[in-house]
Amino acid sequence: MVFHSSFAPIDIPTNGVAELIFENRNNIPDNKPILLDAHSDRVITFGQFKQGVLKFAAGLQDHCDFQAGDVLAVFAPNTVDYPIALIGAVAAGGSTTPANPAYTVKELAHQVGLSGAKVIICSPENVKVALEAGDQCGVARKNIFVFGESVVDGVQPYTNVLMNGRQLRAPLPIANPVDQISYMCFSSGTTGLSKGVMSTHTNITSNLLQIDAVLGPHMNANKDRVLGVLPFFHIFGLSVVIHMSLFWGVPLTVMTKFDLPLFCETIQKHKISFSCLVPPILVLLAKHPLIDSYDMSSLRQIVSGAAPLSAELSTEVQSRLPHCKLIQGYGLTETSPVATIGDFSNPIEGSSGVLVPNMSVKIVNEDGKEVGINERGELWCKGPNIMKGYIKNPEATAGCIDSEGYFHSGDVAVVDERGSYSIVDRIKELIKYKGFQVPPAELESILLTSPIVADCAVIGVYDPAQATELPRAYVVLQPSTKPSDAAAKELMDFVADKVVQYKRLRGGVRFIDAVPKSASGKLLRRVIKDWVKEEEKAAKIDAKL
Template sequence: MNFASLPDRRAELDPHGAAVFDGHQSLTNVQLLSRVRMAARQLHDLGIGTGDVVALKLTNRVEFVLLLFAAWRLGATITPVNPSMTDVEVVRQLQDSGARLLVVEDGAAVVAHGVAVLGVGELYEGDVEPDQAPLLDPSALALLIYTSGTTGVPKGVMLDHANIDAMVEMGRQALEVGPADRCLLILPLFHVNGIVVSVLMPLLVGASVVIAGRFDPRTFFDLVEQERPTFFSAVPTIYSMLAALPDHVRPDTSSLRFGVCGAAPASAELLTRFEARYGFPLIEGYGLSEGTCGSTINPVAGPRRAGTVGLPFPGQEIRIVDADGGEVALGSDGEVVVRGANVMRGYLGRPDETAKVIVNGGWLRTGDVGHLDADGYLTLVGRSKDMIIRGGENIYPKEIEDVLAGDPSVLEAAVIGVADEKWGEVVVAYVQPRPGSTVDSEALKALCARSLTGYKRPTAFFVVEAIPKNAVGKIDKTSLRAGYAAHSARS
């Protein structure tokens, strides 16, 4: 599918059918096309063309979708920016991506370092002359999704139009969606899941999209009853919040066929309890930004196996390999590797890091540990040992450790994830003072507030005489986790 022309196709097939709605604006297919053409005209007037990068630092709203299609109409690339990022993080992404334009919320204070800035309220209104959407080169870059890495520096995951096309078709087949569906988007649009699964996939099949604002468990089911969606995607933290609502909350969920659960492990108990209470199944899946969102999913109609993350999406292969890359015996644990047309082109400007994760003819090393059963269902038993998942957000400790090490009183820092009932995991930091220095925890909090998005900031700081090391001199995070567990047991 040439996604640059998807609005044209929808307008031709069903001009007055519902397309997207965000609580403030409701667009039919023909209105969507008109607004996309107008946004493309404005981007062109601002000098955006083939190969340019447009950064969107926006909350969930219709304009994000308009600008996505408008940029693709010009052969440009979109890089979504988390609206809660600090100035330091935003500038780093703008510079690394080579963005030529940053679109922001009206009134937002912006430090863009030479990048042109457009307030979302300044988008052109009115009509524009009809144009013809280009037939894009499938290898043209569609999205630059930034993800943290073990080096501590976020990397731009390069997803081309072939990746997007493949993933959307895989999702369409696996989730069995069609024109009668209505998707409720509650995940942020700066995540590839929000863009691909909750916007592009339903729009491709002729379905409609309801774009929700900030998730609130107290009002979520009111929105479900009002908008009557047939499916949505969320993370385990959201399902935990909904499962914890008072017993008297008994909403009408009859419109919902399923909810997709991903981005972090969910317990079989949560999935079972949720379905029993609310009457619709949770379909657990697994994937990475590097794989354009999803690699496995439990069947919508077939057997769902709680505790697994399901079967490979159509068109993808999953293997379990040992440290040397050899395939392990069925049922044995090893690293999960993935291959398919959905696997990213690579990391922007980082060929060496790309070569480390895409190996042996296109297999993507996930860093996650799991095993396959005889029927091909994948069970995850671990993940990249240092990564923290807080409420579905991936956090790599190195980025936080580098910030803490920037304090002149800190000799060394180590960051771990610890269990949290609400978020799944939260961040805890251990710091070792420089000789003769005293660490001020309040100063470290302030430093993190200036440099890190809120979900990455440590919830606790422990000042220790020495960071423990293992036999080869690396930080012993197993020891830190055990120490934290003992501390919590005494508290």
């Protein structure tokens, strides 16, 4: 059976992302502070933001020969002017691909090359990586810029070059928003190579209005304050934090990265009332003694996402912060991102919420049969927010979007009588570390290049203390190497040198005699996961004795 959203349908916007924000449906005054820096006194008003976007767009055209359809890569941590660059390229008729600022040269070159980025803006800390990746991908050095005020390794601040000339009168009209790409965020694939997700203008604008239909009634632009601590290169931070704040006209205070004392201090100082967070941060809110040293009473609404939030952790957070309501959302980069979200009027612990407007879903079991209420199956999603597809990868696109337009999520869900969805399992073998996807096959391929490794398998092991999965390697050593703590550390360091920080083997290394495989040679990770379950069961029994 097909399940439909209980919300009234939204009208699908017929314009582009920048046009929708400039349309200013919520009558935001130009002099209203809209972007605030948590690390300084820097403030950007809504009028300054719009002017910055239009100058940035014109600067791209004049200095980088940026044409409609061209791509800007933003390779930087959160910064207060990140939204100007992000949306500036879109206002110029192009698209933006935001990249993880911790990427290695190889990882960045993959994204820049696949997306076809013509311009790169980076942070002072990662200029060398940007230059090397740009050289590999044929990006002209004159088209590489840096955030901040200083020249770094010969790379000019974008403000010196792009912001001193003319400005556009308005964002360039998007003739075909259903088809034209606005953003290309990258989502890890099970084979190791990340896939570029093509989000059209309609995908993003529709999802903004879908989210607004559920959360908008609970937001007050005159009183609320949003904290931007989630990474802006991730679709959750990009869409739900940046774009929703700009659409609502709610001031957004930007943190470069998560730091617990600064996080608490910022909430207290800026009277933050709303924040999107992930379960590992919620663990700290529930348990860390530092929380009691700050006035957190302004924080009244939290949306958790990017990874499952248990009912137990939700209860702990709300016991610690009784003035705060906590809901959970569900989605993927491919759904732009929100497919379901909780309702602050009726939070249900452990639930990922209800379908946003204009969404329909099927729940399909292992036999390919559509199932009903309180039955498990893979969640298939359909709506205006479903991606166009993967960049230059029609096979992967066809493999997850069927002929009826349903996106096969790879997540196992259950829906109850109230229309409340819970994600209960995952079909894909991806590991989720603090909301980031880690493909085990990538780590296995790296480990197999080590001279001391004969064979290996990598799985995710859940750590309740951090409310996240941790990548753990099970390794068969070469006969010349004996199992030891030193060998385990050598392999953890070996992997750490070759991957972005969130892909490290934080779950450790275990040595085994043989990797379990099927008769056809397929690696059987589920067998190793059964080992882990038995270990955990035995540990619980020992603890009781």
